[in-house]
Amino acid sequence: MLILDGKIASAAIKERLKKEVEIITGSGKRPPHLAAILVGNNGASETYVASKVKQCAEIGFVSTLIRLEETVSEEILLKHIHDLNTNDSVDGILVQLPLPKHITEQKVIEAIHPAKDVDGFHPVSAGKLVQGLPTFIPATPYGIMLMLEHYNVETKGKNAVVIGRSNIVGRPMSILLSSNIKYGNCTVTICHSHTYNLDELCSKADIVVAALGRPEFVKAHMVKEGAIVIDVGITRVEDASAKKGFRIKGDVDYAAVAPKTSAITPVPGGVGLMTIAGLLKNTLQAYRQSH
């Protein structure tokens, strides 16, 4: 069984990005610039944004973090996005989700200029993905594709089951795996909360991508011998014995499932790190497109 190690794969990608940035700055140009907006102080969001900012610095990107109060109005948030849209020194914009309930997420997603949409959530980016056109791929599915590429996992002709159909993970993942691209060409079944025979579908799959947000949902009986399992789930589960009072759990019962697989991503240390690698690659792409 091969562990698809996000630490190793993302480090290799970041090393290449760092060299590209050195070439850019060596030629006298400014480095790529990612601007992140964080609303409120959701613990998980704080951690993600801090990690994104830190990793930008590691590879020589500039980053700006705009922190807004939980009670900020939608109007003010949209004004910040507009300012970033029109700021030529900013290449990529991300608004960390989820947002407080009084803000309409879709409005915010659509306010980001498609040329700076490094999270790939804008309908223009999503539409291009569906049509197989060059675009910003949402960072998590992109990170998974980069993981498959790093470990040269053969996907062509395989049956893949994607559990979850969100716009940020499941659906774009199902599109990528079914696309006529190097690490695609799968026959994809997309499962969701209304799927009746999920266990059976899953147990026949050569590739399982679990992205539903239910800790340890995928059990050993749902996985075929030799399958490839990609665990996207990140859930904080209370655990008084843990230093922080919680543990991070994936959507796969790793201990029971891993021995049956030919390759599997751990949680933590798998897809999460690749997501940031995907975001950084998108930011460099946005920079190159505007230069």
Ligand code: NAD
């Ligand atoms: P979401 O809540 O938007 O979507 C969950 C999807 O799972 C829905 O489409 C729903 O239909 C489906 N679902 C829910 N219960 C189900 C069930 N019992 N059976 C089958 N399908 C079911 O979640 P999301 O934003 O797509 O995130 C999914 C998970 O991935 C979460 O744990 C999230 O924290 C994690 N995530 C991880 C990363 C990363 O970088 N590793 C990035 C984004 C999200």
